[in-house]
Amino acid sequence: MHTPQQAVSLMRQQKEQAAAAYLRHRRPGRFFRQYGAALDTLMQSLWQQRFAGTPFCLLAVGGYGRGEMYPHSDLDLALVTETGATAAERESIADFVQFLWDNGLTPALKTGTAAELAAAAADDLTAETALLEARFLCGSRTLADRLTRTLILSHNPAAFIEGKLLEMQERHNKQQGSGAVLEPNVKTCPGGLRDIHTMIWLAKAQGLSADIGELTAKRLLTRAEAGQLMHSHKTLAQIRIELHLAEGREQDRLLFDLQSRIAGSMGFHGDNRCRSEQLMHTFYRAAKAVKQLNGILLPVLAGRVYSRLPRIVRPIDEHYYQVGRLIAVYDIHLFRKQPEQILTAVEWLQKRSGLTALAPDTLRAWWAAARKINRRFYENEANRRRFIGLFRHGSGLTRVMRFLNLYGVLGRYLPAWGKIVGLLQHDLFHIYPVDDHILTVLRNIRRLNQEEHAHELPFASAQMAAFDKPHILYLAALFHDIAKGRGGDHAQLGVADARRFAEDHFLDAADTALLCWLVKDHLLMSLTAQKEDIGDPAVIERFCAKVQTPERLAALYLLTVADIRGTNPKIWNSWKANLLETLFQTANRRFSGQTDSRALLSSRRQEAAAEVLAQAGFDTKQQRRLWQALGDAYFVRHEKQEIVWHLPHLAADPEAACVQIRPYLAPGLLQVMVYLPNRPRLFARLCRIFSRNQLDIAAARAFVSAHDYVLDTFLVQLPAGFDETDTERAIRRLNGELNAFIAGNARIGDGGGRPGRRARHLPIPPVVELVADEEHAGWYSLDVIAVNRPYLLADIADVFNRHGISLRYAKINTLDERAEDSFWLFCPQLGDTNRRLAFKRDLLDCLSE
Numbered sequence: 001m002h003t004p005q006q007a008v009s010l011m012r013q014q015k016e017q018a019a020a021a022y023l024r025h026r027r028p029g030r031f032f033r034q035y036g037a038a039l040d041t042l043m044q045s046l047w048q049q050r051f052a053g054t055p056f057c058l059l060a061v062g063g064y065g066r067g068e069m070y071p072h073s074d075l076d077l078a079l080v081t082e083t084g085a086t087a088a089e090r091e092s093i094a095d096f097v098q099f100l101w102d103n104g105l106t107p108a109l110k111t112g113t114a115a116e117l118a119a120a121a122a123d124d125l126t127a128e129t130a131l132l133e134a135r136f137l138c139g140s141r142t143l144a145d146r147l148t149r150t151l152i153l154s155h156n157p158a159a160f161i162e163g164k165l166l167e168m169q170e171r172h173n174k175q176q177g178s179g180a181v182l183e184p185n186v187k188t189c190p191g192g193l194r195d196i197h198t199m200i201w202l203a204k205a206q207g208l209s210a211d212i213g214e215l216t217a218k219r220l221l222t223r224a225e226a227g228q229l230m231h232s233h234k235t236l237a238q239i240r241i242e243l244h245l246a247e248g249r250e251q252d253r254l255l256f257d258l259q260s261r262i263a264g265s266m267g268f269h270g271d272n273r274c275r276s277e278q279l280m281h282t283f284y285r286a287a288k289a290v291k292q293l294n295g296i297l298l299p300v301l302a303g304r305v306y307s308r309l310p311r312i313v314r315p316i317d318e319h320y321y322q323v324g325r326l327i328a329v330y331d332i333h334l335f336r337k338q339p340e341q342i343l344t345a346v347e348w349l350q351k352r353s354g355l356t357a358l359a360p361d362t363l364r365a366w367w368a369a370a371r372k373i374n375r376r377f378y379e380n381e382a383n384r385r386r387f388i389g390l391f392r393h394g395s396g397l398t399r400v401m402r403f404l405n406l407y408g409v410l411g412r413y414l415p416a417w418g419k420i421v422g423l424l425q426h427d428l429f430h431i432y433p434v435d436d437h438i439l440t441v442l443r444n445i446r447r448l449n450q451e452e453h454a455h456e457l458p459f460a461s462a463q464m465a466a467f468d469k470p471h472i473l474y475l476a477a478l479f480h481d482i483a484k485g486r487g488g489d490h491a492q493l494g495v496a497d498a499r500r501f502a503e504d505h506f507l508d509a510a511d512t513a514l515l516c517w518l519v520k521d522h523l524l525m526s527l528t529a530q531k532e533d534i535g536d537p538a539v540i541e542r543f544c545a546k547v548q549t550p551e552r553l554a555a556l557y558l559l560t561v562a563d564i565r566g567t568n569p570k571i572w573n574s575w576k577a578n579l580l581e582t583l584f585q586t587a588n589r590r591f592s593g594q595t596d597s598r599a600l601l602s603s604r605r606q607e608a609a610a611e612v613l614a615q616a617g618f619d620t621k622q623q624r625r626l627w628q629a630l631g632d633a634y635f636v637r638h639e640k641q642e643i644v645w646h647l648p649h650l651a652a653d654p655e656a657a658c659v660q661i662r663p664y665l666a667p668g669l670l671q672v673m674v675y676l677p678n679r680p681r682l683f684a685r686l687c688r689i690f691s692r693n694q695l696d697i698a699a700a701r702a703f704v705s706a707h708d709y710v711l712d713t714f715l716v717q718l719p720a721g722f723d724e725t726d727t728e729r730a731i732r733r734l735n736g737e738l739n740a741f742i743a744g745n746a747r748i749g750d751g752g753g754r755p756g757r758r759a760r761h762l763p764i765p766p767v768v769e770l771v772a773d774e775e776h777a778g779w780y781s782l783d784v785i786a787v788n789r790p791y792l793l794a795d796i797a798d799v800f801n802r803h804g805i806s807l808r809y810a811k812i813n814t815l816d817e818r819a820e821d822s823f824w825l826f827c828p829q830l831g832d833t834n835r836r837l838a839f840k841r842d843l844l845d846c847l848s849e
Contacts, residue, residue, distance in 0.1 A: 007045040014038035028237035047138040055082035057139030065133035071244035079111045080143045114147040125163045160205045187252040191287025202301040235286040284422040300360045328359035335369030343386040350396040373412040388505040391471040398443040429815035442477040444562035476518035494519045525560040529579040530813040531822040535637045557584045570816045574665035602635040612644045618651045629654035631706030659738045672714040684797030691790045700812040766847035778828035786847035788819040
């Protein structure tokens with residue numbers, strides 16, 4: 001008999017052999033068997049040395065009991081006692097657990113009598129699930145059998161199934177953030193391993209086998225579905241094993257810095273990005289297959305439990321009936337005989353209140369027929385009318401489009417759509433594959449049309465309520481990014497797809513023109529609002545010339561709001577909402593004949609500011625002095641809300657420096673105003689203060705007054721998780737540092753920062769566009785695109801200073817890990833070609849760090 005340490009050494013050796021064999025053959029099942037057998041041998045050896053002769057038994061439960069032990073998974077065990085353990089026995093059990101910990105295993109041991117363990121399972125769904133997979137290891141078989149009988153007596157299959165389905169829904173709801181999409185958890189994400197386990201648990205809960213072959217033999221799965229499920233499980237298991245081996249610990253997330261390494265290990269070729277894309281595409285296909293099968297097998301298994309209960313069946317028409325909240329067909333061969341019924345079923349799902357899904361057998365037959373959709377199906381006029389009818393009806397559209405996408409129907413009906421399914425966008429701000437992004441944009445537009453969501457974006461919802469062609473907006477969402485990944489201008493390429501679709505689906509000339517224009521120019525409003533000075537009447541004039549009509553303006557505004565919100569939750573904030581709303585209202589006034597010249601705009605805002613200052617007790621002389629100091633450009637380039645915030649703090653003495661900080665419209669955002677005499681490196685140093693305080697600059701506006709004072713307004717993002725107390729503390733600290741800087745009492749280091757993981761492993765090349773102003777000598781507009789990182793803006797400003805460039809105005813647009821910033825610069829020396837090239841070279845070096 002081996003000593004305990006020898007037994008551990010043997011297990012480690014066998015585990016290494018199992019891992020080596022896995023890396024040669026990539027067979028997860030063989031690894032599970034070999035590693036599981038090594039652990040079984042270890043447990044039996046330790047049992048003989050510590051518990052031989054005791055009235056106990058040891059069970060493998062959870063993943064260990066199921067025979068699916070990953071290299072660094074927890075070791076789930078249950079130790080069953082005859083009666084309550086004595087003090088000496090409890091000490092032996094504790095020593096046993098500590099020995100496992102000391103030797104690199106992570107035991108999760110539950111101890112108790114059969115009755116105690118069964119009672120704990122009745123109160124805890126996780127404990128019940130673990131014991132459902134109990135497997136005898138050693139000790140008293142009598143005790144193991146007693147626990148099994150006790151569990152059967154206390155088990156409530158219906159309650160268990162309801163609990164697991166709710167648990168799965170809650171698990172999916174938690175996996176909605178950018179990290180969950182870009183760096184998915186292979187175990188817990190929608191379509192991940194835990195979803196496969198849920199199918200197995202629902203089967204075992206009603207006495208069925210967990211073996212896929214036996215479930216197929218019982219006709220709960222077809223052979224094709226069984227093959228798809230086993231292939232997906234193998235793929236996901238391979239990735240999870242690779243993750244554990246690569247990290248040397250339990251790691252279930254496909255982090256950016258692991259994706260390329262694991263892809264290379266699994267045999268994918270190309271550079272880091274190419275390998276990563278291939279791996280993630282493989283993962284998404286496997287997860288999608290699991291989600292597809294979930295729609296069939298979970299209702300089948302749940303239905304076996306509820307089939308004994310009375311069911312209310314309501315006829316729908318000669319082909320369909322409703323049972324519970326499901327739609328079913330009388331003739332299971334209907335879709336094969338009449339392919340047009342493929343879309344008719346979806347119409348009923350959309351239009352009939354209370355229906356949530358197709359019944360399992362109906363879904364299975366529908367899916368089999370839908371796989372045969374082809375050009376002939378598309379060319380059938382009745383099918384095209386049904387498809388466009390889904391958009392004209394509107395209600396339930398997001399749900400049915402997600403359903404059609406999940407089961408591959410959208411990609412078969414629209415081949416262009418099939419090319420974007422699962423297509424990743426490595427631009428550092430899109431977090432969804434292209435198809436998911438488009439359907440999220442569609443959902444956002446639908447929410448604007450629903451009264452229960454009007455509180456989210458009241459102004460946009462009001463515009464949506466007044467817009468009389470919502471189906472055109474839905475179609476614009478569908479086509480705006482459909483040409484991504486083809487090379488070339490995706491907006492222009494998408495227009496051809498949209499026009500062909502419109503002609504084939506009976507849209508009139510006006511609707512076709514609106515749809516195609518929205519697809520072609522869907523970026524126009526966001527680029528104008530975020531990159532140009534929308535306080536400049538000339539900018540508004542150019543924008544309106546491109547938009548042409550109020551109808552187009554409203555449609556573009558609604559699509560833009562939905563598009564930005566559907567790109568990445570991190571990049572939508574109240575600042576961007578206000579920019580878009582301001583641009584919309586200004587352009588709308590222009591279309592209604594209320595043209596504002598720069599002088600008129602300045603005058604109107606001065607009048608509003610004068611009223612606010614008068615109410616605050618400032619006289620006319622103080623107002624005139626302040627107006628003269630700031631200059632007319634101030635009133636053109638700042639919105640009314642900013643002006644009435646700024647000026648009461650400046651009116652008493654326009655020569656006095658000032659700092660003001662206030663929470664912005666949304667939680668986690670601060671608006672900061674800094675006013676002081678202009679000096680070298682000023683903007684750069686201010687940016688360094690924010691970075692040093694872990695505040696991400698989401699937006700910034702730099703302005704130089706007529707009397708050479710700088711008035712900079714920043715929108716900064718607080719670190720995630722800050723509560724009200726943290727926010728108040730951050731404001732006090734920032735206010736103190738900024739005032740110390742103004743007084744010349746603050747040391748500001750040069751500092752530096754690394755970009756995020758995604759940017760480090762999937763970077764984007766920096767872009768610098770410098771354009772001379774044709775009307776004003778020495779003035780230049782500069783647009784940069786780069787990986788966002790701490791101190792980036794400060795480093796850019798330092799490049800300006802080194803080249804003697806004066807920053808006169810800036811618009812900062814932070815898109816998660818991507819920065820798209822615009823600057824207006826004054827530097828006559830840039831007229832020299834060599835000076836201009838040297839500046840661009842230094843700037844590119846800065847952006848590439």
